[in-house]
Amino acid sequence: MARLVMKFGGTSVATVERIKNAARHVKREFDAGNQVAVVVSAMSGKTNELVAWCKEASSVYDQAEYDTVVASGEQVTSGLMAIVLQEMGLPARSWQGWQIPLYGSDAHGSARIEGVDGAGILAGFDRNREIAVCSGFQGVNPRSHRIVTLGRGGSDTSAVALAAGLKADRCDIYTDVDGVYTTDPRIVPKARRMDKVSFEEMLEMASLGSKVLQVRSVEIAMVQRVPTYVRSSFDDPENPNPGTLICDEDDIVEQQIVTGIAFSRDEAQITLRRVADKPGVAAAIFGPLADANINVDMIIQVVSDDQATTDITFTVPTADYERARKLLEDRHNDIAYQALQGATDVVKISAIGVGMRSHAGVAARAFRALAEKGINIRAITTSEIKFSVLIDAAYTELAVRTLHSLYGLDAA
Amino acid sequence: MARLVMKFGGTSVATVERIKNAARHVKREFDAGNQVAVVVSAMSGKTNELVAWCKEASSVYDQAEYDTVVASGEQVTSGLMAIVLQEMGLPARSWQGWQIPLYGSDAHGSARIEGVDGAGILAGFDRNREIAVCSGFQGVNPRSHRIVTLGRGGSDTSAVALAAGLKADRCDIYTDVDGVYTTDPRIVPKARRMDKVSFEEMLEMASLGSKVLQVRSVEIAMVQRVPTYVRSSFDDPENPNPGTLICDEDDIVEQQIVTGIAFSRDEAQITLRRVADKPGVAAAIFGPLADANINVDMIIQVVSDDQATTDITFTVPTADYERARKLLEDRHNDIAYQALQGATDVVKISAIGVGMRSHAGVAARAFRALAEKGINIRAITTSEIKFSVLIDAAYTELAVRTLHSLYGLDAA
Structure with missing residues (x-):
């Protein structure tokens, strides 16, 4: 007997028919003989519909009300999944974030999880192995009760x-890839x-562009040591593939040097030419960007060809590119650069x-291989277990x- | 300054555009200068969509899960209405049934209201006259927290x-009629x-077929003495009509003898001919119908033309007609009637x-007037403030x- 959490994403519960298929898993x-908690997303497309209504209601909608509106999508799916499981003769009930409760910070729209009280769900496990069908994506703030x-x-x-x-033995993330x-x-x-x-x-793959899992979920899995499988909800429920296990490094016997290649098109490059090379210049550039909530990723600084000034190159999310340019142009006098250059096709x-x-x-092997193919590298960053290069798209x-x-x- | 509740039904909040119109009221x-609580229904059509999904999930769905699914409709509208009001510069926030809390019995699908704790909403009134946008139709059970x-x-x-x-001064029900x-x-x-x-x-009108207000709402208004207006959300928000005030009899100066004519097509007639006229026969007929949750309305018993037996006529809701017939046919030996006759076109x-x-x-004047038009009366019931006749549809x-x-x- 094991205790496990099974999560089904939006495409896996897009219709009642698909919910019935997920229920077979x-x-x-x-x-x-397992104790099972299920986590469901909103039916595919529903969240977008709800977000569109919020935007129609106001271009600067209140995030707390946005949360109230969009959380309704998961509420629908959890109720329907519980009905389907009961129809199959299984004991099941739905749990909303506030019922569990799953506590979140008051950062509406992107709350941080503050804790999960599993007592109610565990009581159901003990009573009759009742399946807990939980609405994903949502929680309740313990102070405002919103x-x-x-x-x-x-x-x-x-x-x-x-x-x-x-304290589940594992977490299975069912998605549309296996x-x-x-x-x-x-x-x-x-690809294998x-x-x-x-x-x-x-964690690096999720951060660097792989869309399979959300970054924060991997962080929590890592910190809390939750063995997590990524697997397909479209497999035969009677005979599914095991998927990929995300686990402790020590549990992987045959370790590759490089295990995966990720890429992200959501990057834009900005270069400031001939910036006066004096103390505080980095702060003058990156302080305002941080204040504006613009995430700066790769940063490279090299002395300019005139040996007296410096060139600074960095990347920002494509969505923030125009805003970042404007912000730096407005501060032309403070920062004192000669030219601002940018590129989004990277x-x-x-x-x-x-x-x-x-x-x-x-990494050096990679730079050589890319050069041999005539691919110019615009920027490089490295960390302990990954390196990234910025190139033309x-x-x-x-x-x-x-x-x-x-x-x-x-693959062979 | 007054304190009031304004309720908007499904057609009044069917789209974001209509929500904006309701918000102008x-x-x-x-x-x-008033303190305002708003109650909203689901956007028109949404509840039907949610109910259809429940039925697709199972023909015998769990009522508790049904409640979870369908209550999401009002949650969406209350959030959107709060966003729209804020966009207009008004202080507003949404309240779900469990947040208010509005307590309901555990009769899922048709819960009885057990109480309303208005402390949170009243605190908002005191703070900055914050408009409380409440999801209608839903509450929370104080014991199961569902x-x-x-x-x-x-x-x-x-x-x-x-x-x-x-303790509001009045309740305004905004609907699609004025x-x-x-x-x-x-x-x-x-009609005037x-x-x-x-x-x-x-209360009689709502019970007898007028669809303007739900029967239970009128009962509560009557018992709690809440002056209630029925008015139109499609009036010009700057210059609306007052609508109809539902109030104490004593507050109506010029009282008519008859104030309204209602009709209901949701009736079916059953007549049992030549039932043995002995003690307990009524119990033998109506006991099983009550046990089967079939609501019997009009009942007339007259001695048959043979002077030894009795004819019994009564009405049931059209939806229960076939079930009632079958139930009585199955008990033919117990009840000992000669024939069972029925009609649904009444x-x-x-x-x-x-x-x-x-x-x-x-009432006598009505019987005469109907007879003069050649309209045959199949059954009559009277009470202190109304009488009803059953006729061919x-x-x-x-x-x-x-x-x-x-x-x-x-009208003149």
């Missing part, structure tokens, strides 16, 4: 946090599904692997395939 | 109960909008007026118009 786990949401994709985070709160791949199979047909990947690597390609810690020269596929082959990730 | 009352709903049309009941709980009419204007073009109608009369026409208490012969319009004229209700 739940029945399999229940029939195997509904909060965890931001888009927050149902993954709900599921992992609930698994931690219930696991985590070495890179996007749509770009590299030779991994059996296992470490928390640290998955892509960030990253290679991830905990093996990099103990192997030197991993036109070379995305070529660069990803080149690195995928280089590190021996291609 | 709220703004008018707020700008006049969402309950009050049954279809329950938002009227929510509004009146909230007005009582907040008041309560002497009868259905679609049938009698000369009443300025005032007594609680007792409104209509119940009722005249209502507190003036009947002090005026004799009011083909004569509905003629009978309603005849009585409307007879009692002087036609």
Whole structure:
């Protein structure tokens, strides 16, 4: 007997028919003698409809009311899933965020989880192995008693946090792909599904553009040590594939140096030419951007060709590009740069692997391979277990395939 | 300064555009210096969509889960209305049933209101006259902490109960008609909008087929003495009509003998011929019907033409007609009747007026007038302030118009 959390995303519960299919996966786990909590997203498309109404109501809508409106989507799915499970003869009931309760901070629209009280759900497990069908994405603030949401994709985070709160043996994330791949199979047909990947690597992949799991859910899984599977809800419920296990590095016997290649098109580059090279100039540039909630990612500073000034290059999310440009143009006098250059047709390609810690020269091999293909590198950042390069977007596929082959990730 | 509850039904909040229109009515009352609580229904059509999903999930869905699913409709509207009011510069926030809290019994799907705790809303009034936008139709059970709903049309009941709980000066029910009419204007073009109608009369009208207000809302208004207006949300928000006031009989100066004519097509007639006229026969017939939750309305018993047996006629809701027939046929031996006859093409026409208490012969005039038009009366029931006749459905319009004229209700 195990205790597990099963999470189903929007496409897996898009219609009542699909909810019935997802329920067959739940029945399999229940029939195997497990204690099961289910976490559901809103039916695919519903959240967008609700968000559109909020925007129609006001261009500057109150985030607390937004949370009230959009959380209704998960409420519908959890009720329907409970009905379907009961129809199959299984004991089940729905739980909203405020009923569990799952506590969230008062940062409406992107609340941080403050805690999960699993007592009510555990009582149901003890009584008759009642299946707890929980609305993902939502919680309640313990001080205002208002509904909060965890931001888009927050149902993954709900599921992992609930698994931690219930001390579950594992968390299964059912989605429309059957696991985590070495890179996007749509770009590299030779991409391989991994059996296992470490928390640290998955965290980098999620941060660097892989859309399989939400970053915060991986953080919580890592900190709370929740073994988490990514698997497909469209598998045969009687005979499903195991998917990919995200687990402790120590539980992975045969470790690759590089385990995956991620890429993100959501990057824009800004370069400030011939900035006066004096103390405080970095603060003058990046302070205002931080104040405006613009996330700066890669930063490179090099001495200009005149040897007296410096060139500063960095990236921001594409959505913030225009705002960041305007902000820097407004501060032209303070910062004293000669020219501001920018590009949005760029892509960030990253290679991830905990093996990099103990192997030197991993990144250098990549720079050489990309150069041989005539791909110009605009910027580089590295960390302990990954490196990223910024290149022209036109070379995305070529660069990803080149690195995928280089590190021996291609399927046989 | 007054304290008031304003309720908007599904057609009044069917789109964001209509919510904005309803909000202009709220703004008018707020700008006049009033403390305002708003009660909203789900956007028109939403509840039907949610109910259809429940039915698709299971033909015998759990009522507690049904409540969870359908209550989401009002949650969306209350959030959107709060956003719209804030956009207009008004202080506002949404309240779900469990947040107010409005307590309901555990009869899921048709919960009885057990109480309303207005402390949170009143604190908002005191702080900055914050407008409380409450989800109608829903509450929370104080013992299970689960969402309950009050049954279809329950938002009227929510509004009146909230007005009582907040000790409001009045409750305004905004709907798609501009008041309560002497009868259905679609049938009698000369129907008049009443300025005032007594609680007792409104209760009879709602019970007897008028669809303007839900019966339970009128009961609560009557018991708690909440002056209630029925008025139109489609009036010009700057210059609205006052609508119809439902109030104490004593507050109506010029009382008519008959104030309104109602009719209901939701009736079916069953007649048992030549039932053995012995003690306990009524119990043998109506006991099983009550056990089967079939509501029997009009009952007439007359001695048969053979002077030794009795004929018993009664009406049931059309939806229960087949079930009632089958139940009585199964008990043919117990009840010992000679024949069972039935009809569904019948209509119940009722005249209502507190003036009947002090005026004799009011019903007799109706019987004569209907006879003169060649309309056959199948059954009659009377009470202190109303009488009803059952006739062939083909004569509905003629009978309603005849009585409307007879009692002087036609507009000049």
